[in-house]
Amino acid sequence: SMAAHDLRNPMAGILSASETLEHYYDKLDAEKKQAKFHQIKDSIKVMTEILDDVLTMGQIESGKLVFRPAPLDIKAFCQTMIIEMVQATGSTIYVDFSAEQIGSTVMDSKLLRHIFGNLLSNAIKYSPTNSTVLFTITRQMDHLVFRIQDHGIGIPKADQERLFETFHRATNARNIHGTGLGLAIVKQSVELHCGTITFESEEGQGTTFIVTLPAVS
Numbered sequence: 001s002m003a004a005h006d007l008r009n010p011m012a013g014i015l016s017a018s019e020t021l022e023h024y025y026d027k028l029d030a031e032k033k034q035a036k037f038h039q040i041k042d043s044i045k046v047m048t049e050i051l052d053d054v055l056t057m058g059q060i061e062s063g064k065l066v067f068r069p070a071p072l073d074i075k076a077f078c079q080t081m082i083i084e085m086v087q088a089t090g091s092t093i094y095v096d097f098s099a100e101q102i103g104s105t106v107m108d109s110k111l112l113r114h115i116f117g118n119l120l121s122n123a124i125k126y127s128p129t130n131s132t133v134l135f136t137i138t139r140q141m142d143h144l145v146f147r148i149q150d151h152g153i154g155i156p157k158a159d160q161e162r163l164f165e166t167f168h169r170a171t172n173a174r175n176i177h178g179t180g181l182g183l184a185i186v187k188q189s190v191e192l193h194c195g196t197i198t199f200e201s202e203e204g205q206g207t208t209f210i211v212t213l214p215a216v217s
Contacts, residue, residue, distance in 0.1 A: 002167055003054045006179055010043035010050075017043075046177050049121075053181040056114065057166065060188050067192040069106045069216070074137070074144065077109060081116055082135065091124045096136040105144065106216040111189040118182040119148045119209050125176060127152035127206070143195075144215045149208040155201040163199070172203065 017036040025033070059065040075097050082093050123133040127150045134149040155163060159170040164187040167180040190197045195213035 003050055003179060006050050006177065007047055009177070010046040013043040014040050050179050053179045053185065056185050057181050060185065065111075065188065065192070067111065068108050070109070071104060072107050072109055072112075073104050074107065075102050077112065078116065078135070078137065078146075081113065081120070085117075085120050085124070089124050092130070092132045093120065094132050094134050096134070102137055102139060102144065103215075107193065107213065111192055114189040115186050115211060116146070116148070118186045119211075122182060123148055123150035123152065123207070125178070126150065126173060139215065140212075142215055143212050146211040146213070147208060148211075149206065151206040154203040154205050154207055155199070156203045160199075160201065164197075 017039040021028075021033065021036050028036070056065065078097070079095070082095060085091070086093055120133065120135070127133065131151050134147070136147045136149075138145050138147075153172050155170050156172055159168070162168045163170070164183050166184045169178060169180040187197055190211055190213070193213045195211060197209065197211050199207060199209045201207035
């Protein structure tokens with residue numbers, strides 16, 4: 001029911017933009033037409049994110065989201081994800097993978113996409129336009145530590161204890177689109193890797209998520 005509610009706004013946006021184009025296409029200049037097409041595309045992206053989260057959560061609850069590890073060049077994998085994210089959002093992500101010898105490991109690339117796709121998307125979504133997100137990877141003994149740091153709205157202390165609960169959204173984020181499923185999916189994906197996730201945050205000052213995963217070679 002919450003997903004259905006969240007789908008109504010982008011659907012209304014698509015309907016409004018398409019009706020405007022249908023009835024006033026010849027009267028709109030090129031810039032206004034382009035703006036309406038962007039509105040439709042952005043609304044479709046929001047709907048796709050909502051449906052993907054709901055489907056993934058369904059897999060988790062039915063036990064169908066499983067850990068399928070395979071050899072992976074983690075540095076190349078993360079760089080590819082970042083390029084895709086930058087191209088899709090136009091945001092700036094500063095990368096520091098050079099501090100340690102990272103090497104190859106055995107992980108589940110599908111689960112990693114759930115983890116870092118959600119964390120990077122949130123870092124961008126909850127930060128001011130043109131701000132920079134920092135993504136670092138370091139090795140600590142037989143673990144890889146991933147840090148994603150933003151300078152966004154932060155998480156109120158009252159919400160921090162419930163942050164990974166399904167459908168819970170922080171009080172200062174309720175006017176920004178989202179299902180409240182992303183971080184629950186992240187936590188499940190980290191735990192399937194036998195890893196841990198923690199965070200440091202202060203409202204108005206930004207948030208840093210720290211994901212620690214076993215580096216099995």
